Structures are given as C-alpha cells and as structure tokens.
Amino acid sequence: MIATLGLTVLAAADSASAQDAQAGARVFDIYCNACHTLKTPTPYKPAPRLAGVFGRKAGSLPGFDASLAMKTWGKAWTPALMDAFVADPGGVVPGTTMPVNVRVRDAKKRADLIAFLKAQQ
Numbered sequence: 796m797i798a799t800l801g802l803t804v805l806a807a808a809d810s811a812s813a814q815d816a817q818a819g820a821r822v823f824d825i826y827c828n829a830c831h832t833l834k835t836p837t838p839y840k841p842a843p844r845l846a847g848v849f850g851r852k853a854g855s856l857p858g859f860d861a862s863l864a865m866k867t868w869g870k871a872w873t874p875a876l877m878d879a880f881v882a883d884p885g886g887v888v889p890g891t892t893m894p895v896n897v898r899v900r901d902a903k904k905r906a907d908l909i910a911f912l913k914a915q916q
C-alpha cells in the first residue's frame with residue numbers, strides 16, 4: 796500500500812507542482828495581493844512588483860522607493876530567503892517597511908506561494 800502510494804506520488808510530481816502553484820495563487824491573493832502586484836508596468840500599489848523577484852537584488856526594483864533597510868540588506872532573492880522572509884519579515888530584514896505582522900506561518904502555504912512566484916518570472 797505504502798509502496799503503491801509512493802509510485803503514485805512520483806508519477807504525479809509534475810502535476811503536483813502545478814497544483815502547488817495553483818494553491819500558491821490563492822495564498823498570494825490572501826496574503827500579498829493587497830499590497831503587491833505581479834504585473835508590468837506596476838499599477839499603483841504600496842509595495843514592489845513581485846513578478847521576476849527571484850534573482851533580483853532586494854530593494855532594487857526601478858521605480859519603487861525601497862527602504863534603506865531593504866537596500867542595505869540587498870541580497871538577491873532566492874526561494875530560501877523568500878521562505879524565511881514571508882515567515883518573519885522583520886526577523887530577516889530588520890527595519891523593513893513591509894509590515895512585520897504579515898506572516899505566512901504555514902510552511903506548506905509558503906512552499907505553494909514560492910511555487911507560484913517562481914512561475915511569475
């Protein structure tokens with residue numbers, strides 16, 4: 796039974812990641828969409844566009860006035876940094892103007908969200 800399940804999971808890996816991204820779209824809507832946009836050019840929103848965020852240096856998006864804290868931190872966004880940041884923004888980038896009470900506590904939701912954001916490059 797367990798072996799059968801394992802095979803099913805392997806076979807389903809591709810559609811599973813598509814499902815993760817789909818679930819992540821809902822996480823984005825609930826937790827991020829009020830402030831962030833994915834679109835280019837950026838319609839008015841109080842936070843930087845998140846399409847293409849991976850590999851981008853923190854606080855470097857042209858046309859968005861990032862905080863000094865974010866610019867000084869300045870690391871290139873990776874899935875691991877994003878995971879830590881959305882779990883605890885102020886813990887990762889002390890002094891960020893992203894409200895520190897924005898927290899996605901559930902690791903599965905964070906993984907889904909990251910799968911979604913990866914597809915928005």
Ligand code: HEC
Nearest residue numbers: 826827830842843853854856861862865881891892893897
């Ligand atoms: C209440 C508004 C708000 C919400 C909700 C919010 N953010 Fe932010 N976010 C901001 C602001 C403001 C900044 C700019 C922070 C700075 O410059 O210090 C920011 C910055 C960021 C950055 C850095 C971007 C860059 O260009 O370096 C990332 C990544 C990010 N947010 C991800 C998220 C994700 C993912 C969510 C949803 C889980 C989220 N944020 C929810 C307001 C918000």
